[in-house]
Amino acid sequence: MDSLLQRIDQEIVAIGGKRSRSRAQVIEVFFRTGTHVTVEELTHAVRKRNRSVGSATVYRTVKLLARLDYAKELDFGDGLKRYESNLEAHHDHLVCQECGAVFEFKEPRIETLQEQVAKQHGFFPTMHRLDIYGYCRKCAPGDKRNRDK
Amino acid sequence: MDSLLQRIDQEIVAIGGKRSRSRAQVIEVFFRTGTHVTVEELTHAVRKRNRSVGSATVYRTVKLLARLDYAKELDFGDGLKRYESNLEAHHDHLVCQECGAVFEFKEPRIETLQEQVAKQHGFFPTMHRLDIYGYCRKCAPGDKRNRDK
DNA sequence: AGTGAATTTGAAATTCATTATCATCATAGG
DNA sequence: CCTATGATGATAATGAATTTCAAATTCACT
Structure with missing residues (x-):
């Protein structure tokens, strides 16, 4: 440190x-x-x-x-x-829209696919951002009424 | 329309x-x-x-x-x-940091992996965002001098 | 067509995160 | 210790987005 x-x-x-x-x-x-x-x-x-x-x-x-x-x-x-x-190391984020909690995850296969996609488009990636929004375990809606708030 | x-x-x-x-x-x-x-x-x-x-x-x-x-x-x-x-249909973005051009792409395999990841974390996704930043074909740097601007 | 309640508009004012300004302070090399 | 220069913190400025508000528009009901 x-x-x-x-x-x-x-x-x-x-x-x-x-x-x-x-x-x-x-x-x-x-x-x-x-x-x-x-x-x-x-x-x-x-x-x-x-x-x-x-x-x-x-x-x-x-x-x-x-x-x-x-x-x-x-x-x-x-x-x-x-x-x-x-x-x-690089990681991406799961963001809860209800309580704001942020969780991190790594998925090397996603990274690999991203590079493939970039290459296919003649694109030279320097970085990327993948955020998944939704509801965490605690805030998971039993029904869908929460959605529109 | x-x-x-x-x-x-x-x-x-x-x-x-x-x-x-x-x-x-x-x-x-x-x-x-x-x-x-x-x-x-x-x-x-x-x-x-x-x-x-x-x-x-x-x-x-x-x-x-x-x-x-x-x-x-x-x-x-x-x-x-x-x-x-x-x-x-849903798609993601390639964003050129040099000229600002935005390209779209679809990669169902990435979507699938995202859902797997969410499930693994007990997370209920409603949407996600994947942006890849870098240089498009036109702005591709031959060397790395462009990077820091 | 007319009336009235309710929504929408455009201009201007406001909000709020971020950045710039600037006088003063701290740092580091001689 | 001196001096040049970078850094600080209070405050002002910026700029995108939102809100306010009086005037205009919409529309259901006559």
């Missing part, structure tokens, strides 16, 4: 940046925090440690992590962006 | 709405327009016929179509929502 922070610090220096206390705190909390965080959530978590950190810094830091490929930007269509660590 | 508009009109009446000239124009242009339109594009297209249509009406109409399941809301992560007709 510390070595991760060091590594990131080095990369920041390498692109002409300086170290800073606030940013280091944001980064550490980000990697410790559960995944799929919104900036607001992350800001709140960081402020528990250091009340003075402004949300602009959190926005900047999380964008920086995404630029350095340590974080991935997610968007589940509810109007706010979420971020997750990009250290773990 | 006319029967489609009639059918939609009937549904609107069924949920307590009234017919209106502007909305009918928006709906017609929407179904005639190429797919993946932004609200801005659609507004512009509608105004060619009827200068007086306001963008609020376009926003409202396209939301209404989505509610009635005639349109699908898309989001390719560039900050604006896009809409496409929901009449055609």
